[in-house]
Amino acid sequence: MMSDSELQQALRQVGELVTPPAAFEDAVMRRIERAVSAPREPGLLWAIRTSLTNRRTARIGILGAAAAFVILGTAAILPLFTATRSGNGQWWLGSPAAWAGEIDAALAQAKIRGVTCRERVAFGTQDGRPRFSSTVTTFYLSRHSYRRDHYDNGKLREIQWYVPGKDGQILVGFRHDTRSFGAWPSGGHRDRDPLEQMRFWVKLLGKADLLLGTPTIDGHKCVGFEIAADKYGDNPKTTVNRIWFDVRTKLPVRTEVSFPSSGQLDKRITMVRDQFKYGEQLPPDTFVPRIPEGYVQAHPDDLRPKKRDPQLSDEQVHERLRRKANRLALKDVQLEKAVGILKDLAGVEIWVNWPVLNKLGIRKSTRVNRTLKDVRVDKALGAILGGLDRSEQIGYVVRNGMIAISRITSKETVLPPRSDALEAVTIGNHKMVQPAKEGKTIPRPATRPHAR
Amino acid sequence: MQSDAELVGTVLAGDQEAFAALVHRYRQPACAAAAQVLKDRHAAQDAAQEAFVAAYGKLGTLRKASAFGPWVVKMARRQAIDMARQRRATVPLESQDDPPDERNDGRLDETSQRLLSAVMSLPRQERVAVMLRYFDGCTGGAIAEITGRSEGTVRKQLSRARERLRKRLKEMRP
Numbered sequence: 001m002m003s004d005s006e007l008q009q010a011l012r013q014v015g016e017l018v019t020p021p022a023a024f025e026d027a028v029m030r031r032i033e034r035a036v037s038a039p040r041e042p043g044l045l046w047a048i049r050t051s052l053t054n055r056r057t058a059r060i061g062i063l064g065a066a067a068a069f070v071i072l073g074t075a076a077i078l079p080l081f082t083a084t085r086s087g088n089g090q091w092w093l094g095s096p097a098a099w100a101g102e103i104d105a106a107l108a109q110a111k112i113r114g115v116t117c118r119e120r121v122a123f124g125t126q127d128g129r130p131r132f133s134s135t136v137t138t139f140y141l142s143r144h145s146y147r148r149d150h151y152d153n154g155k156l157r158e159i160q161w162y163v164p165g166k167d168g169q170i171l172v173g174f175r176h177d178t179r180s181f182g183a184w185p186s187g188g189h190r191d192r193d194p195l196e197q198m199r200f201w202v203k204l205l206g207k208a209d210l211l212l213g214t215p216t217i218d219g220h221k222c223v224g225f226e227i228a229a230d231k232y233g234d235n236p237k238t239t240v241n242r243i244w245f246d247v248r249t250k251l252p253v254r255t256e257v258s259f260p261s262s263g264q265l266d267k268r269i270t271m272v273r274d275q276f277k278y279g280e281q282l283p284p285d286t287f288v289p290r291i292p293e294g295y296v297q298a299h300p301d302d303l304r305p306k307k308r309d310p311q312l313s314d315e316q317v318h319e320r321l322r323r324k325a326n327r328l329a330l331k332d333v334q335l336e337k338a339v340g341i342l343k344d345l346a347g348v349e350i351w352v353n354w355p356v357l358n359k360l361g362i363r364k365s366t367r368v369n370r371t372l373k374d375v376r377v378d379k380a381l382g383a384i385l386g387g388l389d390r391s392e393q394i395g396y397v398v399r400n401g402m403i404a405i406s407r408i409t410s411k412e413t414v415l416p417p418r419s420d421a422l423e424a425v426t427i428g429n430h431k432m433v434q435p436a437k438e439g440k441t442i443p444r445p446a447t448r449p450h451a452r
Numbered sequence: 453m454q455s456d457a458e459l460v461g462t463v464l465a466g467d468q469e470a471f472a473a474l475v476h477r478y479r480q481p482a483c484a485a486a487a488q489v490l491k492d493r494h495a496a497q498d499a500a501q502e503a504f505v506a507a508y509g510k511l512g513t514l515r516k517a518s519a520f521g522p523w524v525v526k527m528a529r530r531q532a533i534d535m536a537r538q539r540r541a542t543v544p545l546e547s548q549d550d551p552p553d554e555r556n557d558g559r560l561d562e563t564s565q566r567l568l569s570a571v572m573s574l575p576r577q578e579r580v581a582v583m584l585r586y587f588d589g590c591t592g593g594a595i596a597e598i599t600g601r602s603e604g605t606v607r608k609q610l611s612r613a614r615e616r617l618r619k620r621l622k623e624m625r626p
Contacts, residue, residue, distance in 0.1 A: 105510055108512035
C-alpha cells in the first residue's frame with residue numbers, strides 16, 4: 001500500500017497537472033462580463049413556432065404565420081429582417097425556456113438581497129373601473145423569511161412573520177384590533193410568499209394564453225402575460241394570473257390574480273401586487289417577531305374577528321334563510337365555495353361536517369352546477385344538497401344561531417343539546433333531523449370560519 | 453481570508469469581482485473533477501470554464517452559500533459528462549491513428565486518472581478539502597476559513613480522506 005507521504009506527493013503532482021493556466025480566471029470573468037452585458041437576441045423561428053402552436057395566442061399566431069410566410073417567400077430578405085430586430089431587446093419573443101430560467105434565477109438572487117411589495121384587492125367588473133379594498137398589505141421578503149404588514153385604512157392592523165422554525169417554517173402574528181397573538185406551523189397556499197409564487201408562474205409562461213402588450217407601469221416599460229389557472233392543477237379556468245416584467249431588468253413589476261366574485265361571473269375580484277423594490281437593504285430586525293406587551297395568545301382563527309353576529313337566534317337564522325337572491329349562478333363551483341356563497345348571501349354561519357360527507361363520497365372539491373333565479377336561500381341550500389346526495393341522507397339543521405350540514409342520522413351533526421326541540425327541514429321525501437333524545441353531550445363541532 | 457459564504461454574499465450584493473476570488477479558489481478542484489471524466493486537461497479547463505459561468509448565473513439558487521465549492525465542482529463534473537457525450541458522437545479522425553504527444557497532449561496518464569477517480573469517489577466535504585490542500589496548496593487553517601469549519605475538523609477530514617484514498621487505490625491497482 002502507498003505510504004502517506006507518497007500519496008501526498010502523488011496528489012500534489014496531479015494537482016499540478018490539472019492546474020489551469022493563469023489566464024483561466026480572466027477568461028472566465030470575461031465570459032461572465034459578456035453574458036451579463038449582452039442583450040439576448042430574440043429567437044425568431046422559436047417565436048414563430050411558439051405562436052403557431054399556442055392556439056389561444058391568436059394575435060401572435062397571426063404575426064407568426066405572417067412572418068413564416070415572409071421567410072419562406074423571401075429568403076433573401078431574412079438577414080435584413082433579422083438585422084432590424086437586433087438589439088430590440090424583445091426577449092419575450094424568444095424561447096420562454098431560456099428567459100424564464102434567467103428570470104427565475106434573478107428572482108432567487110433578488111430574494112437574498114431583500115424585496116418589498118404591496119398587495120391590494122380590487123373589486124369591480126372586468127372592464128369597469130376597479131374599487132380597491134381599504135386593506136393594504138406590505139410584504140418584506142428575504143431568503144428564508146418573509147413578513148406581511150396589514151394596514152386597514154392606513155392604520156397598521158396586524159403583522160405576520162413567516163420564519164424558520166425547528167420543524168419547518170412557522171407563522172408568528174399579532175393583531176392590534178383583537179390585542180392577541182399566535183404562532184403556528186405555516187404551509188397553506190395562503191402562506192406562500194409572493195416571490196415564490198412569481199417563480200412558479202415564470203416557469204409556466206411557456207403556456208401563456210395572452211401577451212398583454214408593452215404598457216408602461218409605474219414608470220417601467222413592461223411586457224405582460226396572462227395564464228389561466230387551469231394550466232396548472234385542478235383550478236377553474238375563470239381564475240387568471242397576469243404578470244408584467246420590466247423589459248430592461250426582466251424583473252416583475254406587477255402581478256394580478258383575478259377570479260369571479262362569489263357566484264357572479266360578471267364581477268371579479270383581483271389581487272394586485274405592485275410597487276416591487278428589489279435589492280432592498282432591509283433592517284436586520286425585519287424578520288424578528290415582536291409581540292406588543294399585554295397581548296394574549298389566541299388560536300390563529302380567533303385572531304380574525306367574527307364577521308357574523310354570534311348572537312343570532314334560530315328564528316333570526318330562519319328569517320335570513322328566507323332572503324331571496326335575484327340570481328345564483330353556480331357553474332362548476334366547488335362545494336366548499338358554494339357553501340361560502342350561501343353563507344355570504346344569508347349572513348349566517350354554516351358548519352359542514354366534512355368527515356361524514358367524505359364517507360358518503362362528497363368532498364369539498366365536489367362540483368356544483370346550479371343556476372337559480374329569484375330563489376330563497378333555504379331553497380337554494382336544499383337544491384344544492386339534494387343534487388349532491390341521491391340517497392337523500394344529507395341535510396341541514398338550524399341550531400344555536402347557525403346552520404349545520406351533515407348526514408342527518410349522524411350524531412356528529414348534533415350540537416350540544418338545549419331544552420327546545422331540534423327543528424326539522426325536509427328535502428324531497430326525507431325528514432332530516434331527529435331530536436337528541438338521549439341527551440348525550442356530543443362535542444360541539446368547530447365553528448371557526450376560514451381556517452388559515 | 454474570506455469564507456465562501458462571505459464571497460458568495462458579496463457577489464450577490466453586486467460585486468462581480470468577488471466571483472474572481474471564488475474562481476481562483478476552485479479552479480483546480482473544478483478542472484480536476486472535469487479531467488477525471490474527460491481524461492484530458494485542456495478539455496477539462498473548457499468544462500470548468502463553462503461550469504463557472506453557469507455557476508455565476510445560478511448563484512442565487514444556491515441554498516447554502518458555504519457549499520459553493522462542492523456545488524461548483526459538481527457542476528464542472530456534469531459539464532464534463534455532457535462534453536464527453538458530445539465527444540462520443542463526434543470522434544476526431546486523427547484520434548484513431550496518431551500516437552499521443554506526451555508533452556503537448558492534454559491527456560492524463562493512467563496513474564493520474566486512477567488517483568483522480570479515487571479523489572472523486574470521496575465524500576463531498578472530504579473531496580473539497582483534499583483538492584484545496586493538495587491541488588491548491590491551502591493550509592489546514594485556510595481550508596477551515598474557506599469552508600467555515602474548524603481546523604480540527606478539516607485535519608480529521610484530510611486524515612480520513614487519505615486513509616480512504618489509500619484503500620481505494622489498492623482496490624484499483626491493475
